[in-house]
Amino acid sequence: MHLEKLSLINYKNILELELNFSPKINCFIGNNGMGKTNLLDAVYYLSFCKSYFSSTDQHNINHDAQFMVLEGNYQRKDLEEVVYCGVKRGQKKNFKRNKKEYKKLSEHIGLLPIVMVSPADGRLITDGSEERRKYMDSVISQYDRKYLDDLIRYNRVIQQRNKLLKDFGSGTKYDEDTLSIWDEQLVHLGAEIYKKRKDFLHKLMPVFQEYYSVISQGNEIVSLEYKSQLHEHGMRDLLDNARWKDQVMQYTTVGIHKDDLILNLGKFPIKKMGSQGQKKTYLIALKLAQFEFIKQIAGFTPILLLDDIFDKLDSNRVEQIVRLVSEERFGQIFISDTNRDHLDEILSGSALEYQLFAIDNGAIINTES
Numbered sequence: 001m002h003l004e005k006l007s008l009i010n011y012k013n014i015l016e017l018e019l020n021f022s023p024k025i026n027c028f029i030g031n032n033g034m035g036k037t038n039l040l041d042a043v044y045y046l047s048f049c050k051s052y053f054s055s056t057d058q059h060n061i062n063h064d065a066q067f068m069v070l071e072g073n074y075q076r077k078d079l080e081e082v083v084y085c086g087v088k089r090g091q092k093k094n095f096k097r098n099k100k101e102y103k104k105l106s107e108h109i110g111l112l113p114i115v116m117v118s119p120a121d122g123r124l125i126t127d128g129s130e131e132r133r134k135y136m137d138s139v140i141s142q143y144d145r146k147y148l149d150d151l152i153r154y155n156r157v158i159q160q161r162n163k164l165l166k167d168f169g170s171g172t173k174y175d176e177d178t179l180s181i182w183d184e185q186l187v188h189l190g191a192e193i194y195k196k197r198k199d200f201l202h203k204l205m206p207v208f209q210e211y212y213s214v215i216s217q218g219n220e221i222v223s224l225e226y227k228s229q230l231h232e233h234g235m236r237d238l239l240d241n242a243r244w245k246d247q248v249m250q251y252t253t254v255g256i257h258k259d260d261l262i263l264n265l266g267k268f269p270i271k272k273m274g275s276q277g278q279k280k281t282y283l284i285a286l287k288l289a290q291f292e293f294i295k296q297i298a299g300f301t302p303i304l305l306l307d308d309i310f311d312k313l314d315s316n317r318v319e320q321i322v323r324l325v326s327e328e329r330f331g332q333i334f335i336s337d338t339n340r341d342h343l344d345e346i347l348s349g350s351a352l353e354y355q356l357f358a359i360d361n362g363a364i365i366n367t368e369s
């Protein structure tokens with residue numbers, strides 16, 4: 001699968017732009033703040049119906065404009081797909097596939113699989129467990145539509161159950177029957193989500209370790225462990241045992257919304273023990289493993305977005321990554337860097353077709369192929 005053409009109007013600092021891409025390597029080069037990441041983000045947007053960085057469209061529309069438009073022409077399984085998104089300030093987005101508007105945006109997720117590697121991924125290591133749950137959810141949702149539907153329903157039930165618990169706390173009569181109705185749904189949805197997260201991580205782990213070992217040249221051992229209350233007890237037991245606690249706390253204290261991932265370097269959390277380069281390597285290996293995983297399930301290659309990935313890495317690691325991404329197994333790649341040398345290394349290391357775009361203040365000032 002690849003993106004042939006991208007048209008943007010008023011997307012962040014990009015006022016108007018139409019670009020034709022190589023099915024292989026596309027490089028964006030330019031100084032800081034010129035719009036390289038915004039371009040990659042626009043490509044991400046067309047796959048996920050939202051920016052990688054901000055889910056509030058008001059932040060994505062150019063500050064001086066009243067609307068934005070993104071359109072992508074793709075080749076997917078030998079068919080052309082045209083994906084369009086238009087957003088007016090203060091209004092709901094209009095998202096279409098081949099001129100037909102989606103009823104639910106979740107129907108689009110997974111059509112155009114994509115993997116983004118960005119400096120912002122650091123929050124997976126530094127931030128709270130919600131980031132890591134979002135990570136699992138966004139990957140699994142790309143290949144399992146039912147997972148996303150179940151997750152949306154689960155979160156809705158949790159909200160309703162929490163409201164009920166809050167109402168009990170503020171004097172509403174305790175109502176066992178309504179609580180049991182919500183619990184019944186959580187038992188079913190929670191078990192489904194747990195099973196799929198567990199399966200995903202089980203399969204991802206060896207590929208991730210292999211990538212880390214290739215990039216670091218076998219010097220360090222990393223692991224990725226799924227942490228869930230459901231390892232020990234089923235969802236029903238968890239809810240039954242926590243009934244009293246939930247009433248006191250006035251929210252649901254157990255379930256898959258408490259899951260986490262333990263990210264280790266050797267025996268210790270990478271958050272505490274990893275250097276900046278090791279953390280970066282960890283995240284790149286994780287994303288490349290995710291790429292392999294989605295590719296296998298989809299049966300075709302996702303798009304790979306590499307935003308400024310070489311910063312903080314030593315030359316050996318850069319060399320390994322350059323070698324990896326130059327291999328045929330990766331399909332269409334979009335890569336951004338301020339440093340032309342990195343891109344030249346990638347381009348000279350492979351015979352793959354490429355397009356290079358020099359970007360300045362949201363506009364393309366030069367192209368090369």
Ligand SMILES: Nc1ncnc2c1ncn2[C@@H]1O[C@H](COP(=O)(O)OP(=O)(O)OP(=O)(O)O)[C@@H](O)[C@H]1O
Nearest residue numbers: 012013032033034035036037038059060061062063
């Ligand atoms: N809604 C918006 N309207 C106008 N400009 C915006 C908007 N959102 C972000 N920008 C601008 O986009 C620019 C950032 O672009 P981007 O992050 O793509 O830069 P970059 O080329 O990747 O830089 P770096 O090399 O530093 O990562 C900033 O100047 C920011 O002010």
